[in-house]
Amino acid sequence: MGVPSDDLVLIESGKKAGDPSVITVNCPDKTGLGCDLCRIILEFGLCITRGVFWVVPRSVSATVRWASLKNRLLSVCPSCSISFYFQLPTRPTPSPVVYLLKFFCLNRKGLLHDATHVLCELELITQRVKVSTTPDGRVMDLFFITDSMELLHTKKRQDETCEHLNAVLGDSCISCELQLVGPEYECFQQGLSSLPPAVSKELFSSELSDNDIHSQALTPDLTKLKKASITMDNSLSPAHTLLQIHSVDQKCLLYDILRTLKDCNIQIAYGRFSSKTKDYREVDLFIQQTDGRKILDPAKQDTLCSRLRMEMLHPLRVIITNRGPDTELLVANPVELSGKGRPRVFYDVTLALKVLGICIFSAEIGRLSASERQWEVYRFLLDDTHEFPLANFRARNQIVDRVRRTLMGW
Structure with a gap:
């Protein structure tokens, strides 16, 4: 006899403001189940304080879609209707449908993070990004996204996405379009352009000396x-x-x-x-x-x-380097063997740069193979500012420090 789905995932809200909510999962086990559950919880902007699972929002003002979180957790739980002694062959999970979100904006500080915040709130997962700035100071943002709720094929969900973006970006937003990906996505799936050998060695080094640990x-x-x-x-x-x-x-x-x-x-x-x-x-x-x-x-x-x-x-690598005449911030994290990347990295990096008041000239997310594993790599070309002159070594260290601390929650 199977277990009712309502009993597989139970969420008990905290009794008063500031108290943690308790998430209890009761289902058959599988290798990696805990990892899959953790990733989903983190995607909702929650912090796990005790296991399994006491959670609190990372931001006091954050609104958590608890019903949607429950559905997402249920989606990775093995079925309880399968006999304990005879397990049916598992069907391969179909690849999520990818959509292209394209919006054209006037550039301003924090714009990219504000857009990313909207996508996270709507449970839209960013797979790839291509952001570029035109000579007249306008920005073309290409977000290749999937929908955790699997509703992006509906006009209601598409309209909701564009309406939220327009509301947050305000007069900065010139146009917003959403459509199924075309052949251009094949180019993005092929990965990023290769990094210079010296940069690649610094970014992907598997050695961790005392100096590396400290930095x-x-x-x-x-x-x-x-x-x-x-x-x-x-x-x-x-x-x-x-x-x-x-x-x-x-x-x-x-x-x-x-x-x-x-x-x-x-x-x-x-x-x-x-x-x-x-x-x-x-x-x-x-x-x-x-x-x-x-x-x-x-x-x-x-x-x-x-x-x-x-x-x-050493879960994340953060460095600043020169890319021709420009200054580039590089962030890398290893990809799970299942092909999934770390939750909310793009969100945290853009948040750190917004807090510092640094504009992003261009941004890109892709994957590279190095040190016998696959990495998700985030590349940001940064604009020079009076507060953080990018030619200054100390300013560069401050940027790396803030980005890493945001990513690590320190």
């Missing part, structure tokens, strides 16, 4: 970051390996842990995600290999711990 994490002191620990214990459970993680808190920490385990085909039977001291998180996970056995091989333990440490301490 990437930007915590008040290096000893705080070095307190992060990852250990495994096979003595507490007859069937599972206990993975214990103690780490500095940061945005997407649980997601980074779970996506790594998913990519390594590690199953999680039970977990606890909590905070006993300020700015730190403790994670206890009882895990198994896909064959149902513990992780007993010391070499496999070391490999998994090293991978987790790298993905936790």
Whole structure:
């Protein structure tokens, strides 16, 4: 007998303002389920404070579409109607339909983030972006998007999208069009133009020295970051390996842990995600290999711990470099083996640049293969400002600092 869908995902709102909402998921397990649930929760602009799952909005003024969140969570839950003993073959998930959102605007500070904020609020997922500025100061924005609600084929949903954009962009918006993608999308799917070897080496390096840790994490002191620990214990459970993680808190920490385990085909039977001291998180996970056995091989333990440490301490790469006469901000994050990228990266980067008052001359999202994995790469050509002269080394460091802190939630 199956479990009613209303009982698969339960959302209990906080009793008063500021209290966390509690999301409970009851469904059959699958490898990577926790990662899939985390990604959806983060896409709704929520912060996971305890598992599984205590959540609070990252912004006090944010409006969360709880009913839609529930439907999205349900969509990744394995069906409870399938027999425990006889699992039916899984059908491949159809690729989401991609639409081209094209709007022409007068350029201003924060315009790109304001548009991205609207798309996030409407649950429209940005797959690719191409933004360019004309010599007269106008901006052509091409957003290749998919609809989490799968309603963008309707005129009502299309009109809603354009109306929200016009309301937020105001007099800056000259025109707004929405249509199914054409042949031009094939060019964007082929990825970005290659990066210079020196830039690629800096951006995708897998080595993490003490200096890199300090510059990437930007915590008040290096000893705080070095307190992060990852250990495994096979003595507490007859069937599972206990993975214990103690780490500095940061945005997407649980997601980074779970996506790594998913990519390594590690199953999680039970977990606890909590905070006993300020700015730190403790994670206890009882895990198994896909064959149902513990992780007993010391070499496999070391490999998994090293991978987790790298993905936790170095989940995003942020650098500023020269691109001819221009200054380019580059942000990169590894793509899951399933092909999904990190939630809300474009949103956070454009927010950081808006706060700094820096205009974006052009922007682009694409994918590149490097260091034996695929990366989602965000490229921004920045406009020079009086407050942040881009030729100044200190100004560049301040931009990188603010972008990384926004991405990491510090």
